[in-house]
Amino acid sequence: MVDGMSPPRFFVPLELRAVAITLALGALGYTLFPDDLAFLTRLISITLLVLSLDLVTGYCGVATLGHAAIYGVSAYVVGNACLAGHSDPLLLLLVGAVAGAVMGLVSGLLVTRFKGLPQLVLSIAVGQLIAALANKLSSLTGGSDGLSGISPGRIFGVYAFDMYGRTGYVFSVAVLMVVFVVLLRIVHSPFGLLCQAIKDDSLRARMIGARVYPRLVLMYGVSGVVGGIGGALNAINTGVVGLDSVGFERSAEALVMLVLGGAGSLWGALIGSIVFQVFEHYVSAANPFHWMTMVGALLIAVVLFAPKGLVSLGGLLAGRTASVLRRRP
Numbered sequence: 001m002v003d004g005m006s007p008p009r010f011f012v013p014l015e016l017r018a019v020a021i022t023l024a025l026g027a028l029g030y031t032l033f034p035d036d037l038a039f040l041t042r043l044i045s046i047t048l049l050v051l052s053l054d055l056v057t058g059y060c061g062v063a064t065l066g067h068a069a070i071y072g073v074s075a076y077v078v079g080n081a082c083l084a085g086h087s088d089p090l091l092l093l094l095v096g097a098v099a100g101a102v103m104g105l106v107s108g109l110l111v112t113r114f115k116g117l118p119q120l121v122l123s124i125a126v127g128q129l130i131a132a133l134a135n136k137l138s139s140l141t142g143g144s145d146g147l148s149g150i151s152p153g154r155i156f157g158v159y160a161f162d163m164y165g166r167t168g169y170v171f172s173v174a175v176l177m178v179v180f181v182v183l184l185r186i187v188h189s190p191f192g193l194l195c196q197a198i199k200d201d202s203l204r205a206r207m208i209g210a211r212v213y214p215r216l217v218l219m220y221g222v223s224g225v226v227g228g229i230g231g232a233l234n235a236i237n238t239g240v241v242g243l244d245s246v247g248f249e250r251s252a253e254a255l256v257m258l259v260l261g262g263a264g265s266l267w268g269a270l271i272g273s274i275v276f277q278v279f280e281h282y283v284s285a286a287n288p289f290h291w292m293t294m295v296g297a298l299l300i301a302v303v304l305f306a307p308k309g310l311v312s313l314g315g316l317l318a319g320r321t322a323s324v325l326r327r328r329p
Helices: 014-032 037-058 068-083 089-111 116-136 166-187 190-200 202-207 212-238 248-261 266-286 291-305 310-327
Strands: none
Touching (some): 014 037, 037 068, 037 248, 068 089, 068 116, 068 212, 068 248, 089 116, 116 248, 166 190, 166 212, 166 266, 190 202, 190 212, 202 212, 248 266, 248 310, 266 291, 266 310
């Protein structure tokens, strides 16, 4: 080796790292919660909702507090499709993705026409409209009682969903892994980079010839696909779809998770979702009466000391570790 030259580094593709980390997190979750896999499958479905929200809020700068409408509508569509006799889990995922895409495109056509406060208010209005319709259309949604009796078939005609949730958990981890890898490719593609440029300075993006509005609507559609898959997983694994799936609280909770992890980063959305839900799970079990106070204290601490989210702390720690390793003889 020539003096003064650093040894070649082993390059690991970003997608391969994502696969490895997702599988490691899946194995860790199974180790920590072997008897509560229903919680983990719910965690994964909500994580997909947060990833969906990150695409429009973190990467495009679209303010929305009605994103749960995509998640909930897809869950209801998947539930009705299953009750109609279409029980193949992969087909139900496809149904959820299509329903989410349609809902995302319709929402995007409305919400992205405005900016700032009008945009935020319109997104809330869309979400509240969907929630009211879900409550009224009881023949399709079950109303306040929820849509129940959803029973998916075997995966590939072989693996049945068991009462312990093992099949559903493995299925959910595999879906999350595939979706996360695809999203990494999207956000690093020219289309994804253009969306980030629109978020940073939409006027400059227009000056270089970019068509801003169609790009935002298209990203909203991609976001809808991801949110729809999350809603489909929720319906498949729980067997019940309730009004909470389309409620304002679900949208607000997803936004809180995104801010906690770090908007504008898929890793931030993933970290924020996991940390928030695991923290909520433990704290609510330990103190059922005051757990919201503890969750609020966590959020205040993160906003004060890590305004860019937990992912920024991870990046800072990794940078300092690498710096220390480079200084070693």
